[in-house]
Amino acid sequence: MLHGYLVGEILSTTTFIQPVLATIEKVEARMREQADDRHPDLKVAFKNLLAAGGKRIRPTLVLLTGNMLGADPERLTTLAAAIEMLHTATLVHDDLIDGSLMRRGNETLNAKWTPAATVLTGDFVFARAAKLAAETGSLTVMEEFAETLAILVNGELTQMFDSRGLASRENYYERIYAKTGSLFELSTHGAAIISPVDEKMIERARNFGKNLGTAFQIVDDILDFTGEQATVGKPVGSDLLHGLITLPALYYIENNADDENVKALLAGNYHNTAKMTALIESIRQSDAIELSLNEAKLFANKALQALNGQPKSEERLALEELVKYVTDREV
Amino acid sequence: MLHGYLVGEILSTTTFIQPVLATIEKVEARMREQADDRHPDLKVAFKNLLAAGGKRIRPTLVLLTGNMLGADPERLTTLAAAIEMLHTATLVHDDLIDGSLMRRGNETLNAKWTPAATVLTGDFVFARAAKLAAETGSLTVMEEFAETLAILVNGELTQMFDSRGLASRENYYERIYAKTGSLFELSTHGAAIISPVDEKMIERARNFGKNLGTAFQIVDDILDFTGEQATVGKPVGSDLLHGLITLPALYYIENNADDENVKALLAGNYHNTAKMTALIESIRQSDAIELSLNEAKLFANKALQALNGQPKSEERLALEELVKYVTDREV
Numbered sequence: 001m002l003h004g005y006l007v008g009e010i011l012s013t014t015t016f017i018q019p020v021l022a023t024i025e026k027v028e029a030r031m032r033e034q035a036d037d038r039h040p041d042l043k044v045a046f047k048n049l050l051a052a053g054g055k056r057i058r059p060t061l062v063l064l065t066g067n068m069l070g071a072d073p074e075r076l077t078t079l080a081a082a083i084e085m086l087h088t089a090t091l092v093h094d095d096l097i098d099g100s101l102m103r104r105g106n107e108t109l110n111a112k113w114t115p116a117a118t119v120l121t122g123d124f125v126f127a128r129a130a131k132l133a134a135e136t137g138s139l140t141v142m143e144e145f146a147e148t149l150a151i152l153v154n155g156e157l158t159q160m161f162d163s164r165g166l167a168s169r170e171n172y173y174e175r176i177y178a179k180t181g182s183l184f185e186l187s188t189h190g191a192a193i194i195s196p197v198d199e200k201m202i203e204r205a206r207n208f209g210k211n212l213g214t215a216f217q218i219v220d221d222i223l224d225f226t227g228e229q230a231t232v233g234k235p236v237g238s239d240l241l242h243g244l245i246t247l248p249a250l251y252y253i254e255n256n257a258d259d260e261n262v263k264a265l266l267a268g269n270y271h272n273t274a275k276m277t278a279l280i281e282s283i284r285q286s287d288a289i290e291l292s293l294n295e296a297k298l299f300a301n302k303a304l305q306a307l308n309g310q311p312k313s314e315e316r317l318a319l320e321e322l323v324k325y326v327t328d329r330e331v
Numbered sequence: 332m333l334h335g336y337l338v339g340e341i342l343s344t345t346t347f348i349q350p351v352l353a354t355i356e357k358v359e360a361r362m363r364e365q366a367d368d369r370h371p372d373l374k375v376a377f378k379n380l381l382a383a384g385g386k387r388i389r390p391t392l393v394l395l396t397g398n399m400l401g402a403d404p405e406r407l408t409t410l411a412a413a414i415e416m417l418h419t420a421t422l423v424h425d426d427l428i429d430g431s432l433m434r435r436g437n438e439t440l441n442a443k444w445t446p447a448a449t450v451l452t453g454d455f456v457f458a459r460a461a462k463l464a465a466e467t468g469s470l471t472v473m474e475e476f477a478e479t480l481a482i483l484v485n486g487e488l489t490q491m492f493d494s495r496g497l498a499s500r501e502n503y504y505e506r507i508y509a510k511t512g513s514l515f516e517l518s519t520h521g522a523a524i525i526s527p528v529d530e531k532m533i534e535r536a537r538n539f540g541k542n543l544g545t546a547f548q549i550v551d552d553i554l555d556f557t558g559e560q561a562t563v564g565k566p567v568g569s570d571l572l573h574g575l576i577t578l579p580a581l582y583y584i585e586n587n588a589d590d591e592n593v594k595a596l597l598a599g600n601y602h603n604t605a606k607m608t609a610l611i612e613s614i615r616q617s618d619a620i621e622l623s624l625n626e627a628k629l630f631a632n633k634a635l636q637a638l639n640g641q642p643k644s645e646e647r648l649a650l651e652e653l654v655k656y657v658t659d660r661e662v
Contacts, residue, residue: 038481117491126454
């Protein structure tokens with residue numbers, strides 16, 4: 001049976017998961033069985049992690065893309081499980097690194113376990129993700145999988161060392177590619193690699209995922225400003241409070257160079273909570289939100305264009321809906 | 332050029348590395364290039380890690396086994412680099428977990444970096460190890476690689492939760508397989524998998540590595556008692572001081588059930604440093620050391636038996652020497 005969280009969050013707002021609903025259950029089962037025969041405490045931690053759920057957007061993307069392109073269902077399920085496990089592993093280490101004790105309103109593993117146990121649990125999830133990736137039977141998938149892991153980790157390190165207080169579109173786009181674009185790209189690219197399609201189609205699938213992931217992260221960054229704490233599960237403007245300058249802030253900075261709080265931010269004073277709280281409010285009230293959303297929609301449109309030429313199928317329609325869902329989330 | 336540490340430590344005491352000396356240089360180069368084009372701080376950390384060296388026993392084992400069995404030299408170099416990188420990654424996370432600030436007398440990464448940066452550096456090394464494993468072009472190698480990673484991590488978790496103050500041979504052997512046997516096994520098994528040999532030979536190669544790794548770890552555990560702090564780089568009997576009961580302690584416990592300090596240990600009082608220091612001295616003076624060494628030699632002999640039937644080659648002779656080196660290290 002599907003986990004309640006997933007059913008509640010996705011099915012109430014979207015229909016794109018419908019064509020793969022039964023297979024998502026298989027993906028969940030595939031993930032759960034990865035901790036069988038392991039240490040009992042690890043099994044419990046692992047199952048809690050998986051039960052905490054999330055939207056399962058990446059496996060949905062794998063399954064819809066692969067089904068559309070004619071991939072073998074069994075290999076596709078394995079790939080979807082591998083990618084969601086990789087995503088889960090990075091969340092475990094991210095939470096440890098951020099010192100965050102809550103994610104999506106649930107306690108993170110970090111809040112319950114020692115840091116050492118958390119590091120190892122993350123490593124274990126990586127190990128099982130890699131095993132599943134190998135079980136897709138494609139060396140190309142395996143190489144792309146390992147490359148994506150390296151991109152994710154390098155992105156985290158870059159963010160840790162270089163990105164605080166840095167107002168740069170180049171840095172921003174590198175960062176969101178590493179954080180989100182790369183794994184969305186792996187989802188659609190991987191699905192195409194194990195499908196009976198040519199190089200050109202594989203490239204289109206890759207572009208679809210990469211652009212969709214970029215749009216997704218921009219919208220996430222907008223929601224960080226416009227969402228309410230209760231919904232998003234963290235303080236409004238938390239990126240800026242940590243010195244991370246995202247697209248809405250970039251637009252606001254470009255158009256309000258003489259704002260005192262902008263000057264404070266660019267001088268590196270993002271620890272000044274009073275000024276940053278005022279700046280966050282200014283950004284919320286400004287056209288930076290709409291400008292950012294328009295930019296997200298450009299990427300969403302690029303994703304849609306990559307689907308051009310595909311026969312109208314249930315999966316293509318669902319992918320189009322998924323693209324719409326990404327930019328139409330409650331902004 | 333080979334790193335000074337390696338040349339100093341290995342070449343002065345052994346000759347088994349000779350047939351693969353030039354290739355080990357290629358393996359080192361292969362490892363070093365894995366951080367190219369990444370964040371500058373990561374590059375520095377990565378190169379320091381590799382320069383800290385170690386004995387490179389695992390890549391030597393890969394190369395000697397694969398050369399003996401006729402594997403393609405390029406794939407073999409890649410596999411050797413993958414396995415040594417996996418070993419390096421586990422050391423990075425282990426050091427973080429143990430909170431150990433020194434390893435082999437060098438500062439560990441952990442002592443210089445924040446825990447977060449250390450976690451991510453370890454993840455990056457895992458990522459590159461996985462990429463290299465995929466580049467061997469063998470899905471079986473890739474699956475075994477991922478399985479070994481899971482065994483290593485599960486072993487660490489088991490040790491963390493279950494093994495303190497536990498006097499059990501079963502637990503001990505599970506623990507040293509997870510810690511050392513599994514990666515030695517992967518070295519010889521992986522080399523055989525990419526060689527033009529049959530299943531029976533692949534199985535013999537696997538047994539060779541597994542038994543050699545077991546012997547290696549038992550000797551390491553003996554050296555923890557008999558070595559001097561200056562040589563081993565940690566206090567004498569440090570395993571016992573952390574509540575980890577290894578083979579010499581197991582023999583001593585079996586033969587000295589009425590020793591007060593044994594009773595203290597089995598009652599879980601391994602934090603009582605005075606009693607444990609006295610117990611360590613008793614073990615050092617007892618026949619538990621020789622009994623343990625004899626047990627290590629049984630595994631070394633099993634390893635040698637797995638080489639039976641192999642034509643006499645430079646590589647076979649070197650592997651036999653490697654086995655002797657493992658049990659004849661300064662005990």
